[in-house]
Structure formats: structure tokens, C-alpha cells
Amino acid sequence: MANYYTDNEDLKFHLSHPMMKKIVELKENNFSDKNTYDYAAIDFEDAMDNYDKVLEIIGEISADIVAPNAADVDHDGPELIDNHVKYADGTQKNLDAIIQSQLFGWSLDRKYGGLNFPIVPYVMSGEIVSRADAGFVNIWGLQDCAETINEFASEELKDKYLPRFNKGATAAMDLTEPDAGSDLQVVQLKAHFDNKKGWLLNGVKRFITNGDADISLVLARTEEGTNDARGLSLFVYDKAHDAMKVRRIENKLGIKGSPTCELVFKDAPAELIGDRKFGLIKYVMSLMNSARLGVGAQSVGISEAAYQEALKYAKEREQFGRAIIKFPAIYEMLSNMRAKTDAIRTMLYETARFVDLYKVYEATSRLRKLKPEERKEMKHYQRYSDMFTPILKLFSSEYCNEIASDSLQIHGGTGYMKDFEIERIFRDARITNIYEGTSQLQVVAAIRGIGNRSYFKKLKEYQMEEVLPELEYLKKILTKMTSHYATIVKKVYAEDDTEYVEFHARRLVEIAGYTIMGFLLLLDANRNLKYKKSADIFIRMGRAKITHHISYINNFSPRDISDFKM
Numbered sequence: 001m002a003n004y005y006t007d008n009e010d011l012k013f014h015l016s017h018p019m020m021k022k023i024v025e026l027k028e029n030n031f032s033d034k035n036t037y038d039y040a041a042i043d044f045e046d047a048m049d050n051y052d053k054v055l056e057i058i059g060e061i062s063a064d065i066v067a068p069n070a071a072d073v074d075h076d077g078p079e080l081i082d083n084h085v086k087y088a089d090g091t092q093k094n095l096d097a098i099i100q101s102q103l104f105g106w107s108l109d110r111k112y113g114g115l116n117f118p119i120v121p122y123v124m125s126g127e128i129v130s131r132a133d134a135g136f137v138n139i140w141g142l143q144d145c146a147e148t149i150n151e152f153a154s155e156e157l158k159d160k161y162l163p164r165f166n167k168g169a170t171a172a173m174d175l176t177e178p179d180a181g182s183d184l185q186v187v188q189l190k191a192h193f194d195n196k197k198g199w200l201l202n203g204v205k206r207f208i209t210n211g212d213a214d215i216s217l218v219l220a221r222t223e224e225g226t227n228d229a230r231g232l233s234l235f236v237y238d239k240a241h242d243a244m245k246v247r248r249i250e251n252k253l254g255i256k257g258s259p260t261c262e263l264v265f266k267d268a269p270a271e272l273i274g275d276r277k278f279g280l281i282k283y284v285m286s287l288m289n290s291a292r293l294g295v296g297a298q299s300v301g302i303s304e305a306a307y308q309e310a311l312k313y314a315k316e317r318e319q320f321g322r323a324i325i326k327f328p329a330i331y332e333m334l335s336n337m338r339a340k341t342d343a344i345r346t347m348l349y350e351t352a353r354f355v356d357l358y359k360v361y362e363a364t365s366r367l368r369k370l371k372p373e374e375r376k377e378m379k380h381y382q383r384y385s386d387m388f389t390p391i392l393k394l395f396s397s398e399y400c401n402e403i404a405s406d407s408l409q410i411h412g413g414t415g416y417m418k419d420f421e422i423e424r425i426f427r428d429a430r431i432t433n434i435y436e437g438t439s440q441l442q443v444v445a446a447i448r449g450i451g452n453r454s455y456f457k458k459l460k461e462y463q464m465e466e467v468l469p470e471l472e473y474l475k476k477i478l479t480k481m482t483s484h485y486a487t488i489v490k491k492v493y494a495e496d497d498t499e500y501v502e503f504h505a506r507r508l509v510e511i512a513g514y515t516i517m518g519f520l521l522l523l524d525a526n527r528n529l530k531y532k533k534s535a536d537i538f539i540r541m542g543r544a545k546i547t548h549h550i551s552y553i554n555n556f557s558p559r560d561i562s563d564f565k566m
Contacts (some may be wrong), residue, residue: 004067004128005059008304010342013528014349015051020120023353024503027118029367037110039064043175051121057101058125066132073257074424083245085212085259087139094136108150111164114159119356120349123297127348130301134428135255136300141211144290145171145217149236151362152274161215161236172213173287174205174237174263182441184219184280189265191220199235199272201265202340204247207434211261212246214239218265219284222276234279235270243268255428265412270430291436292389293355296348299400299432302425303341304399309422310334310407313415318328330410337403339521339537344396346520347513351388357381382478387454390437390445395513397433404429420521446512447505451493455512456496462519467526472521474539480545481515481520481539488550500558507549514542 002352024047025031030049033040041047069090076088092170098104106122108114122144129137138360146165150158165171180187189203199222205211216237222232237244243266250260274283311334312324324330361378364370370378403424408415415422448454459482467475488511492504501508521535 001060002063002067003056003059003455004062004131005055007059007063011128012052012057013524014054015048015124017120017349018352018370019119019353019357020048020118022392023118023343023356023360026357026364026515027116029364032359033110033116033406040110040116040125050118054117055121055124056096056104057127060129060130061094061097061101061103061109062128063308065097066129066136069094070133070136070257071421071424074136075256075258078249078259080246080249083247085246085261086250087259088257091136091139091257093138095168095170095489098140103313104140105146105162105166107497108145108146108162108165112162113149114146114162119359123293123348123352126294126297127301127304127345130298131305132300132301132524133257134298134305134425135257137294137301138255138258139170140358141294141298142173142213142295145173145215145287147290147444148234148283148287148394149273150218151286152234153236157236157271157273157500161238162539164215169214170210171217172210173291174208174211174216174218175284176207177204178206182364182438184284185232186227187219187221189218189220190381191222191233191235191270195252197267197269199270200205201235201237201244201268201270202422205263205265207250207435208261208263209258211259211263212239216244216476217273217287218270219279220270226403229280231566232279232281233276234273234283235268236273237265237268241269252431254424254430269553272481284318288437289355289385289389292393292442293348295432295436296344296351296389296392299396299429300341300345300348302432303337303344303396303400303403306404306407306422306425306429307334307337309420309425310337311412313411313420313422318410319511323412331391331409333406335533335537336541337406339534340399340403342524342531342534343517343538344392344399345522346524347388347392347395347517350520351385351392353387354381354384358385370561383454384458387446387449387458390442390511391449391455391509391516393437394433394439394442394509396447398439400429415423440506443509444505447501449506450508450512451501455516456482456489459485459512459515459519462516462523465519465523465526468531470524471522473519474525474535477539477543478515478518479524480516480544481511484546484550485511485515488553492553497558497560503561503564504553506554507553510513511546511549514545518542 024044034042073088073090079086095529105114106117110116126141134195191199191201218237220236221231222233245264247262247264317324358381408422408426411422524531
């Protein structure tokens with residue numbers, strides 16, 4: 001039997017990161033649940049063993065059930081019957097297997113029937129499922145909507161909705177509209193309060209992933225006469241009301257098993273989450289950090305699948321009397337694909353650890369007053385969570401597309417045919433740098449970390465880490481890259497021209513990203529020399545990219561922008 005967890009030693013490597021001890025002890029509140037729940041961990045080692053066993057189960061389901069169903073699901077897709085979604089048979093079989101194994105509610109409190117796992121193993125499970133079928137993870141992975149309810153809703157709503165997730169309730173984020181895609185502050189779906197019926201929703205949502213879910217989080221306008229973010233609130237809608245109809249299921253290029261829906265709400269009863277007016281500026285912004293992590297995991301899973309397909313084909317396919325993996329043009333591509341996958345994976349789990357620590361401190365603050373040093377740490381990790389999630393989403397999705405494209409190229413003409421998995425993987429990859437904020441919007445989010453020197457400060461922290469003597473040459477390269485980064489950022493901002501900064505923002509963010517991921521791979525190699533090869537390849541690749549970007553900026557003045565204007 002195949003297993004997408006146990007056959008990938010990179011996952012256990014990242015699960016065993018030294019920071020996990022602190023994360024687990026905080027998440028488990030010194031293992032206070034052990035006397036209340038028989039499945040609660042009794043100590044750190046027991047908790048890690050639990051994560052390992054559960055990941056092994058999801059790895060087995062992904063390899064033996066989800067992956068074999070992927071082609072049929074891609075072909076059949078969901079159906080629209082009587083204004084509601086019917087999943088493809090394979091999708092339903094996948095869900096049934098996971099529900100039977102009780103693998104919903106990963107990070108939820110045990111009092112709601114959850115497993116109370118940290119973010120890291122949950123994100124890891126998302127990578128595993130995505131390797132099997134990137135479309136299915138959009139249905140299963142939206143269970144993290146439960147975290148938004150848990151974090152911001154009243155106790156009454158939490159008691160009502162959260163226990164349902166452990167029983168397999170599906171979820172959706174109903175945010176975008178025909179005229180409100182990336183710019184959510186112009187959302188117009190109305191919510192009005194009726195003295196007898198409570199809050200009622202009216203309007204249309206479009207491009208909603210898994211739109212006909214059991215439990216939906218809906219962004220709606222509650223304040224009359226407003227047209228900006230301050231007039232928006234967040235609601236939870238229960239499918240049982242049957243007051244929302246699916247108008248259509250979009251016919252997409254990829255991730256075809258995941259229904260992307262246009263929804264019509266007509267006097268649909270809903271319940272307010274938290275306070276009015278904070279729907280976008282607080283609750284959805286928190287939700288988007290989780291969404292970026294989710295797409296990061298999806299991108300890494302797709303990259304791993306594409307790499308494995310290319311490696312297998314290159315070993316088997318012979319041309320001119322030898323396997324094509326023996327040709328430099330092919331083994332260079334494969335080595336670069338491996339290095340890029342390792343780079344975005346280490347970025348994924350570094351970011352997940354930051355989010356974990358921020359979230360566990362925040363959860364602790366709801367139970368007791370944090371000590372001054374704890375509050376300082378919470379703000380520290382919140383800042384890094386906000387800083388790393390956009391750069392993770394940018395690089396993981398862009399590399400995912402590059403790796404899938406290279407894998408198809410290695411397959412040659414056969415890869416263009418539906419007989420090979422890479423054809424579907426290639427199509428599935430394309431959405432990753434579009435949804436949950438395009439790559440261009442991730443740059444807008446990340447540029448703040450350039451201007452306020454947050455990325456530079458983190459790079460200096462990485463630079464202080466001691467490494468093995470055989471890795472010093474890589475550290476010296478990264479130290480120079482950090483210096484070049486600081487110099488070019490200073491030059492760009494010295495122009496005191498907002499448009500000039502925005503024009504070069506992508507280049508500056510990429511320079512930061514190449515250097516950060518280079519350091520992370522270096523630190524991985526310091527823990528296990530297996531990663532030295534990827535670190536070497538990626539750092540050299542990053543240095544070349546940075547040299548190109550810096551040369552471009554140095555030979556560009558603010559007046560040159562006019563050449564690009566349409």
C-alpha cells in the first residue's frame with residue numbers, strides 16, 4: 001500500500017523541527033486535557049506520536065483512495081441538480097473515507113470534538129492531500145473556516161457550529177462577487193436585520209469555492225450608505241435553511257472536482273460573527289492568512305506530485321539508447337525542480353510555525369492574561385505571520401507553475417495527453433497564483449516588510465545562526481546577498497517616489513524571498529546534510545536572479561516608468 005506521508009522523509013524532517021516543542025507545549029496548555037479526554041496527549045513525545053500516526057492515516061487515504069479517484073473526478077466533475085451541488089462519485093468516496101477516519105477538525109479544541117493539533121501538522125496534511133488531488137483539498141481543507149468561528153464568534157455560535165466539523169461538515173468562504181474580486185471592500189451583498197427573523201442576506205456571490213457547503217462564512221454589507229470596508233460584517237450561513245441557491249457551477253481549466261459556484265441569497269437567515277463593521281478589516285484579514293497558508297500547502301503538494309511524475313518518467317523513458325535522465329538538459333531541470341520544491345516547503349513550514357506561535361499565544365490570552373514577555377512574543381510572531389504569508393503564497397504558487405510546466409516538458413508530447421497524470425497536474429497548478437490573492441496582490445502585501453525593514457531584520461537573525469564548517473561558503477554567499485538587498489532597497493526608497501517603489505516592488509520582494517529561502521535551506525542542511533545539494537543549487541540560482549534584478553534597478557530611473565505606461 002502506498003502512503004504519501006511515509007514515502008516522503010521531508011515531511012517528518014519538518015515535523016521534527018526544534019521549534020515544535022514550544023508550539024506543542026503552548027497548544028496543549030501544559031497537557032491539561034489529559035485528565036479529561038482519553039485521546040489527549042500526556043506529554044510532548046505522545047503528542048508528536050499522535051501527529052505522526054494521524055498523518056500516516058491521511059497519507060494512506062491520499063495515496064490509496066484520493067489519488068486513484070483524481071482522474072475520474074477531473075473528468076466527471078460536480079453536477080448542478082435542483083440548484084444544489086452533487087459531488088462527483090470519486091469526491092464523495094474521498095470525503096466518506098476521511099469522515100470515517102474522523103480526520104476533520106484537526107486544529108479545533110477537543111471540547112468541540114476536534115483533535116487540537118497545531119497548524120504545522122494540519123498544513124502538512126494539506127500538502128499530502130494536494131499531492132493526491134489539488135481539487136479535493138479545496139473541499140476538505142476549507143474546514144479551517146472553523147478556526148474563524150472559534151476565534152471570533154460568540155460561545156453560542158461556537159457550540160452550535162463547531163461540533164459539526166468533526167462529523168464532516170463542509171465549509172466555504174463566500175467573499176467575492178461579480179464586481180468585487182480582489183477588492184473586497186466594494187462587496188454589495190446586503191444584510192439587514194428583521195426584528196422577527198434576525199439577519200437576512202440578499203444578493204449574489206461569484207467564484208465561491210465549494211459554494212454549496214454545509215456551513216458558509218459570508219461577507220455582507222450591513223451599514224446603509226457605505227461603500228468601503230467599514231460597512232462590512234461577517235456572517236455564518238447554514239445550508240439547512242435552503243435559502244441560498246446555486247445559480248451555476250463554473251466550467252474551469254483545472255481543479256475541476258472542486259465546485260466553483262455562483263450563489264444567490266434571497267432572505268437567507270444568517271448569524272453575525274463578532275461585531276458589525278469588522279467583517280473585512282479584522283475577520284476576513286485573519287481568514288486570508290490561513291488561506292495563504294492553505295494555497296502554500298496546495299502548491300507544495302502539486303510541486304511534489306509534478307516532480308515525482310517527471311522523475312519517474314525520466315528514469316523510464318529512453319532516447320538514443322539511454323534513459324533521458326542521463327542527459328544534462330534533463331537532470332539539470334530535475335535538480336532545479338527538486339531545489340525549488342525544497343525551498344517552498346521549508347518556507348511553508350517556517351511560516352506555519354510563526355502562525356502557530358501567534359495563534360497559540362492569542363488563544364492563551366483568551367484564557368488568562370499574558371505575561372509581558374508572552375505578549376511581546378505574540379506580537380513578534382504576529383508580525384512575522386503577516387510578513388511571511390504573502391511571500392510564501394507568491395513564491396510557492398509561482399514555483400508550482402514552473403515545476404508543473406517543467407515536468408510536462410520532460411514528458412514531451414506524451415505529457416500533453418490525458419493518458420498521463422501531469423496533464424491534469426499542469427492544469428491544476430495554474431490557479432494557485434490567481435486565487436486567494438494574485439501574485440501581484442501578494443507583492444502589494446509583502447512590500448510593507450521591505451519598507452519597514454522587517455525582512456532585513458529577519459535575514460540578520462538567520463545570519464547569526466552558526467552552521468557546520470562545510471556550509472560556511474553558502475553562508476558567505478547569503479551574507480553578501482543580504483548586504484546587496486539592503487543596498488538596493490536603500491537606493492529605491494531614496495528616490496522618495498511611491499510609483500517608483502511600486503514599479504520595482506516585485507523585484508525587491510523577490511530579492512528578499514530568494515535570500516530568505518536560501519537561509520532556510522542552509523539551516524535545513526545544518527540539521528541534515530541531505531539538504532546541502534538543494535541549498536547549493538537554490539542559493540546559486542537565487543544569487544543569479546538577484547544580480548539580474550539589481551542590475552535592472554541600477555540602470556533604471558523614475559523617468560523610465562513613462563515608457564511602460566499605456
